[in-house]
Amino acid sequence: MLCCSKKNKVYDETYKPKTKSTIIDDQLTSKEFTEQFIGEVLSCGTCDKAFTLRENAIVASCGGCYKFLHCGIAGKCVGPNCLFKIKGIDYRETWCVNCVPKNAIINIENIGTVECDCLCRECLDDPKTPNKFKRKI
Ligand SMILES: [Zn+2]
Numbered sequence: 001m002l003c004c005s006k007k008n009k010v011y012d013e014t015y016k017p018k019t020k021s022t023i024i025d026d027q028l029t030s031k032e033f034t035e036q037f038i039g040e041v042l043s044c045g046t047c048d049k050a051f052t053l054r055e056n057a058i059v060a061s062c063g064g065c066y067k068f069l070h071c072g073i074a075g076k077c078v079g080p081n082c083l084f085k086i087k088g089i090d091y092r093e094t095w096c097v098n099c100v101p102k103n104a105i106i107n108i109e110n111i112g113t114v115e116c117d118c119l120c121r122e123c124l125d126d127p128k129t130p131n132k133f134k135r136k137i
């Protein structure tokens, strides 16, 4: 007699299908995204002034405090913890002047636009960050 001890496959109840949020919407272009927000009045995380995206070319949100910024932008962090790859394109986290360590020269020398380099606290302490960025005052 053949033994049929083979266990029936039990449906794993913990299995859950991937949630919607894990799928990046390919359809929404950055232009559409901007248009969604362009009329909104935001308040700046640094100076508390209200501004709209329409008035200000430079707009970013800080990776530390998540506030929208129209001034007081330290720049984009050059460290490994703030580098993301989305669809093959490199993105770097933007930080405000209040959230980056003020004893690092990179955070003092050039600030003010999202094109500037800066270093956040986490990346300043990270051994993988090149030492040339870590010069302190
Ligand atoms: Zn901040």
Ligand SMILES: [Zn+2]
Pocket (backbone or CB within 6 Å): 044, 045, 046, 047, 048, 049, 069, 070, 071, 072
């Ligand atoms: Zn401001």
Ligand SMILES: [Zn+2]
Pocket (backbone or CB within 6 Å): 077, 078, 079, 080, 081, 082, 093, 119, 120, 121, 122, 123, 124
């Ligand atoms: Zn960083």
